[in-house]
Amino acid sequence: MTKSVKSGAVTTRRGALKTLGIGAGAATLPLWARYADAQSSAPIKIGFQVHRTGIGAAYGRWYDRTTTAAAKMINDNGGINGRMVEIIAEDDGTDPKRGAEVVEKFATQYNCDVGFGTLFSHVVFGSAPRAGELKLPYFVVSEGHHVASGALNRYTLQPGITDVKSQVQAMAPFVASNLGKKVTMIFPDFAFGHDHRDFFTAAIEAQGGQVLEHIAIPPTETSFTRYFPKIPRDTEVIYHVMVGPAVLTFVKELGEFFGPSRPELFGFIDSLEAVDIGSAGLEFLDGTYFWEGNPRYAQENQSEFDKAYRAAVGVDDNGASLSDSKDIATYSHMFGCWETLNIIKRGMEASGYAGPDDRASLIEAVEAMSDMPHSLEHPQGAKRFNGKTHQTFGHQYITRVTDGKLILAHTTSIEDTLYPDEVDYTTQSF
Amino acid sequence: MTAVRKSLLLHGGLLIVLFGLQFVLPAYHHGNLARIMVLASYAIGYNVLFGYTGLLSLGHAMFFAAGMYGMGLGIRFLEMSPALALLAGLAAGLILALVVGYLALRTVGVAFMIVTLMFAQALFLTILYFGKWTRGDEGFVIQQPERVLWGIDLSDPVNRYFAALLLFAVCLLVSLWLIQRPVGRVLIAIRENQERARMLGYDIFAHKLAAVMISGGISALAGAVYGLLFGYVGATFASVQYSIFPLLWVLLGGAGTVLGPFVGTLFMFYLIDLSSALTTAHMLIAGVVLVAVTLFAQQGIVGELRRRFWRWLP
Amino acid sequence: MEFGPYLMLASLEGAVTTAVLSLTAVGLSLVFGVMRVVNVAHGEFFMLGAVLAWWIASAIGGMGGNPALGFVIALVLAPLVVGSIAAVADLTILSRIDYDPERTIVATIGLLYIMQQVTLMTYGPDARPVEAPFNARIALPWVEFADGRPQIYWPWGFGTTTYKLGVIVAAAIVLLGVWFVMARTRIGLIMRATQLDRDMALAFGIPVGRVYAFVFGLGAGLAALAAVLVVPIQQAHYLMGGDPLLLSFIVVIIGGLGSLPGTVLAALLIGMSDGIISVFFSPTLAKIIATLLVALVLVFRPQGLFGTRATR
Incomplete structure (x- = not known):
């Protein structure tokens, strides 16, 4: 399923299509997607590779909730460079083959500006080569040592979560x-x-x-x-x-x-x-x-940032969902989605990102980052990003x-x- | 028109259409089709054993993975050229097929399913066990400079498409050729009635072993090409799931038809792809369609076409 | 840990595996034996049993009931519900494709997808525990020779739980029950007759269609029962069906198709060897060796260890 987040209102892409009168379905998507991003007011599209099924599903659900909350916060504060953020989420089945296909879909069918959000490292390994070839900036939230070890490529970064x-x-x-x-x-x-x-x-x-x-x-x-x-x-x-x-x-x-x-x-x-x-x-x-x-x-000694972040993603003081006390969050990992989206935002703002032609300068802008203070954008704590290894430390x-x-x-x-x-x-x- | 000419026209026509599609498809479907052609080659390999010889293997992922790892480890540790690495992958698959075939062919029916399943599971665990070299489930990336074959960069979409088409064409023609040859006829005879074939004086074991090796060889080649074209080698491709896939593709497309594996792979790929764009419950849709196909297209899609319209289909 | 207690502990663990596995496998074996089809969705019926057990137990718990009561109700209700689902699937799908072996595989793969996805959408992706009705740790003693005479002592880490022992006993009782039904009752006679010769059974007026639906439901119900027993030890999770399917598949073939005593003996062999081989090798190597052993057993005895006729 694809999902768009505009000013907090969550609508499905299907719903959006219907209102445009093209309810026919997915077959018409590529053309629509290709011509739609001509206007500068069009949303910034962030392809979100999410583990909805397969072994990573318990993590994927919380990654989804955190990402939705972060996108809502960004949009409530005026979006990125005046444009709204649209999260296009698609299931990768926690499978490296399907992961690579989803990255291709982001790059060539949905015309996403960046890819984002992968957790399981075998999916990262399977997808990263395709992201590099398609020149799609690929921000992973995986904890793996893959990025910092040099096994991947210049288009793959891990700025929002530390490595194992x-x-x-x-x-x-x-x-x-x-x-x-x-x-x-x-x-x-x-x-x-x-x-x-x-x-x-x-x-x-x-x-x-x-x-x-x-x-x-x-x-x-x-x-x-x-x-x-x-x-x-x-x-x-x-x-x-x-x-x-x-x-x-x-x-x-x-x-x-x-x-x-x-x-x-x-x-x-x-x-x-x-x-x-x-x-x-x-x-x-x-x-x-x-x-x-x-x-x-x-x-x-809970920080005000953790308090606000906790409320935004819907987690209570015991780490469970506000709506179901038996539904425990993957709290040690999911903050990475929140922080990474904020880094993408800062990177796009610093590079004056306008469209896919600026992808290289977006990566250079992120590479130029270093210390990130403890803040609402980084509720887990201060970070130090290493632009050479594309890996953050915290x-x-x-x-x-x-x-x-x-x-x-x-x-x-x-x-x-x-x-x-x-x-x-x-x-x-x- | 004779059946042979019709069949040449059909399969030649398909290859020409696939060649032509290269120039008109949008980028996304262009990439998908390249992937589908490689996977369909894997399914063709599977069909040789299952569709034509009547042996249901539940462990074909081991051949696919043997090809993939033979290729990948060759590049990673022996600094092989891509061409040599592909041969290494093929050789790995053939050797494995010889050993597995020699042992597993002592069994038939469900026991054959289990034995192949177990061998595949053992290979999967072995890949994890030697994580120091294979990087286990994470696998490893084949970097772009290592994927330049005779000066052709296989990470380029156009080159990748042609490489996939070439592989698919070779596999399709080999399987077409095989079933026209006496050896292919014997395989079908074994499928239909093994005892009668034995009575006619054919060496059943040798023919079956040949079928396992051809099937394993094609699957391994598909695995090696897959790794090379998409730049990733990982243990997931050796897991049970990837043994079930070719069975599913072949059954959907039509077992024992030359085109079935391609049609089944194409159908299944877009079934998952389109439904996952529409809903999170894409597995539900896939499940319902699978049940529906078994209810309403009993011999698979191509098999059903053959039964109803084109009786000459090979 | 010393070798003796270690081996004993591994055997105890193996016995628990055996208990659960033999129930699951006997279910598959019935379907296999009587209907001659491979039910790929068997593991998902196992999973459904575990998930239903969680639901029932937490519903009872939510109403302030005793966790033990919830478990007992689950033990009765979950197999019945799962069995009915399976019987319906048999009547609506499998019977209409005439139990063709290959199409049954595709159809049951389809069922597998459907059940997994529906569980994911309703129950969610988490692994959830069910509280055991009783669960106390028992430290076990061991004997060693010191100062020239045997002495009893309690080795470090050597123990089990009452619940694990309870699982073994419960499985044994259920298996005896299945044996009794098959060997001593009219319905068992009808099932055996259908297994031996379907056409002859039809000719004698046995409603083969209904027998098949019953057998399919019974097989699924046994898998669900095994799952309810295991869910206080291992949690309910929507992907938990894969392992039981593979293992019981293996057990059925090793035991010889359709032979219930063979199936139980094979479960014992697989369950125990899995535990005991792990004593001697590093864990993953032990798995590889156990897997290859199964393959080689079949290579050199294709009819299974206890089967008499050729398969298929």
Whole structure:
């Protein structure tokens, strides 16, 4: 489904077409789309690649809500360069093949100005080459290390969310000095998990710690207890990260395995993203620690920006939907959509963006960005964008489960998350 | 007009139309058609085994992925030229087809489905297991400079379209040629009645193995070309879903028809594409259409045309 | 963990897998055996069972009812509802395409898409838990020789939960029930007669169409029942049907087509080996080895381990 957001009123493209008297359907779209953007008052079209179906659907729904809210805020404040923002959302099925097709559709059928919003890194990998070839600026919100590693291209940027390498390495000092130096890691046996394995192992060794055992769980696994005996007895800290629909089973079985005598636990919130911390069987998590990209529960020192952002996307103080307290937000990831849209807006304003011919200067304008202060546009915290690697860096949060809530225990500095550049995209031609 | 001339006219005509469409299609559909032609080649490969030999494999993604990874790993680690990498992909697919065929052909029917499914699943997990080289589910990008074949940049839309058309034409003609040859006739005989074919003195196992290798080879080539044309190699293409797709395309288009795989792929692609532009419930529409096709077009689209109008269709 | 307790723990886990798998697979095996069709949507009936269980349990919970009561009602109601849906699908679709093997595959893939999408649109993309009616952790003891005599001790991490043991018992009871129906009742006799020779059954006045609808519903209902049992351990999710489908498919073939004891034995083999192989290898490697083993078993015994006649 495609969706347009104009001054807050959400209408479907189908509805818009009907009012234009061309209700015939999608077949007429390309012509209509091609001739429509001649006027300068036409909306700026942002193609939003959303995981509506497939394994990423739980994240996709919240990415959708956040994006809708951000576009509404931008439009309420006068749009970009005087033009309204229109979000054209299309499902990619969380599949890299379909992802690439959707990027093509944005570039050549809907004539979008930019592509935006992809989360799962295999979809980013599948789509980015096509975005580069079609010269469509492609702003991903994925957490992956793909952009900063130099694997992609000049048209692909990740300015609104930090990458897994910086997140992981910033955790090591806290883990080593507060929880223990002998770590066992449990992670999914695919690229995302391997990034955790490689980056954290190196980082904890730099802190004088060591990883006793790496336990890689096969994808699509639905029961986990039989892997836990591989945890060495002298483990002081268990570092866990899991993704997919079975995450709650994973954490519950971890609790059942240890019973009353557990070591320290440090997890990435991915293990429980979109899951209620108060679910039955999770009581044992009390006193354990989590990395959070953006604290799910409103904290005591909550900033006015988080308060406004929370209200705009419809999330209550416990990280659940305002309309359904069982519907938990993917709060540690979705802020990236909000911040990225605001960066696109600033980039377009700085480059005087008028149409697809200005795409290169839009990218140059974003590459020129650096420090972004904590603000309503960046409610998660201050950011430092690296124009050469196309990757942003920011604060990371460590929270402790206290009485069934995640309470902030530590905030890392941006410096903790930095690492040497691995690529300079600005040397590539457009 | 004889059936042979009609069929030459039809298939030659299709290729000419596809060639001509290059100049008139809008950019979006132009790109789609290139993709569809590569996927249809995969379906043609599948049809050789399923439609003509009567062996239902649920693991063809392993051949597609073997071609894709043979090509991709060759470029990534051995710095092969694209031409050599394509050959490497084809070779990977053929070797895999030989081994899998040799083992799996000891079974028939549902057991054959399971055995192929299991081998494909093992390959999928193996790709994840060797994530150090394959980058697991994320896969890796084949950069544009690595995709220049004999001076032709395959990331360019026009070149990509012609490359896809060339692959499709070769696969279509090979399958057309195959079923006119004695070996193809034997395959059909095996599908219709294996015992009778054996009684006539044909070596059933050797013919089936040949069918698996031709089928696997075409699928692998399609996989290698897909990776090269669209610049991405990833484990998703080895997953169960991508084994189900060619089965679906072929059944929709018409199993055991030369044009069926193309028609089925085209139909399914636009079914998903158009419905996902209209509604978030595109899977619902796809599901309803699939059920409707089984109810009202029993032999697939081309199969139904053959049954009702053009009995000469190959 | 020491080797002995580790192996024992893996076996316990394997037993839980076996219990759930054998119920799901017996459902598929009935459909396979009696109707000779591959039901690709079988996993989705499993999924529907889990989702309905969540709905029923949270509705009862919302009315202030006991979670255990919600679970028990789900245990009865969810299989019935899913079974009826399946029977309707059989009467409206499968019977009209005459159970043609290939078209049935396409039609059930279509059903799979429909059920997944409808669940996504109504239930949503989240994995949601159902509270177990009873769930206590049991630490298990082990014996070791120290100072020259056997001593009992409680190894670290060695335990299970009462609910997991309950699942094993419940599955065993249901399987016995299915066996009783098939072997000792009139409806079982009719089903077996239809399985052996459809035309002969028709000639003897057995309403084969109704028998098929019943069998299809029964198979789906068993899958749903397995899902209700498993949903307090694993959560309900709209994509959860894929794994049970693949595994029960494998189990049915390994067990020999249409053979109920064979299916149960194969479930035991697959469930246990999955757990035990993981003791000796790294997890993903263990999966690869287990997968190849299944393939090779079939390559060298195409009729399945316990089947007697050739397939098809």
